[in-house]
Amino acid sequence: MQQDSPDWSTSRNLSDIDIEHRYRLLIEAVQDYAIFMLDAAGNVASWNLGAQRIKGYSPDEIVGRHFSRFYTDEDIAAGKPAQLLATAAWQGRVEDEGWRVRKDESRLWANVVITAVHDEQGDLLGFAKITRDMTERRRLEDLEHASAASALVQQARENEQRRIARELHDDLGQQITALKMTLALHETELARHFSEAGRARLGSVREMADQLDAMATSMRRIAADLRPPMLDDLGLEAALEWMTEGFEQRYGVPVRCEISPDVLCLNDLAAISLYRVIQEALTNVARHARANEVFVTLSADDRHYHLQIHDDGVGLPKAPAPRADCFGLLGMRERISQLGGVLSVDSIPGRGVTITARVPLARVLVESQP
Structure with missing residues (x-):
């Protein structure tokens, strides 16, 4: 009895269906990207989990609606959605980056790629749209x-x-x-x-x-x-000695300044930044701390430059109310941040305040001349 030959066309169709099904499952499972289809008129034809997470719409809320609702009023008034589709249809692909609008009307900055999809005869079927938040x-x-x-x-x-x-x-x-x-x-x-x-x-x-x-x-x-002229002429150490001496004379609060014996040649930005941080810290001590003594320590290890300012005053309250001079602390943090470092403030009521800063040596030392 002759065995029937396999129907290769049927097998091939089943294989194509299986691949298409797996591909659809893959697209629907992606959550980091909004991947969906538009018809030739720009209406949403499909919607994956990533699109739902990024845009905020469920499939029932958005499928069949025009994709222009994702754009800002300014872009809609300028005709940007239609322009992007026209460019994609003409060139085959267009990429854009800008503000988009979620369902709750909040904005996201998105990278968008729109690709035209044609049939075998070259007729435009629609567009594939990929959006990344x-x-x-x-x-x-x-x-x-x-x-x-x-x-x-x-x-x-x-x-x-x-x-x-x-x-x-x-x-x-x-x-x-x-x-x-x-x-x-x-x-x-x-x-x-x-x-x-x-x-x-x-x-x-x-x-x-x-x-x-x-x-x-x-x-x-x-x-x-x-x-301070000493900062430009003699360096940070001399400038700090002059500043702390003046602080003691003006406010009667002794300042103990300990500087590492390692001679470090700081660049101009680092020197003035560290000087201003210490200056602001001492100003805060004079205004609020009621301290008996202040300690300023400058040291360095193989990788970092360390600054610590400690007073033995009243410390900060557990829940300090915002003060008009709170910009002083913000300014100190910003100066240290510009040096690539971090600044922290620790305080226990009745036991003073400790300000600690750490910056990378590579950001504070004068670059060697060739």
């Missing part, structure tokens, strides 16, 4: 841009403060000195025309001289606060 990446990029912009602003501010400090010292300081010399000259000339008893009446002139001395001292302090 790039919102987190966009937010990170925005944060990086904001951080870079903030660094530029801080650098511009430091340069402006340096200019103002120089003008205060060189211009206003010289004028005060000249005024004091002129006043001393007039005092000498007036003294020649008065008797011994009359010279006692020149006390007001001497008081003016004392006021000029106080004015010059204040001017130098303001100029140094804007930009």
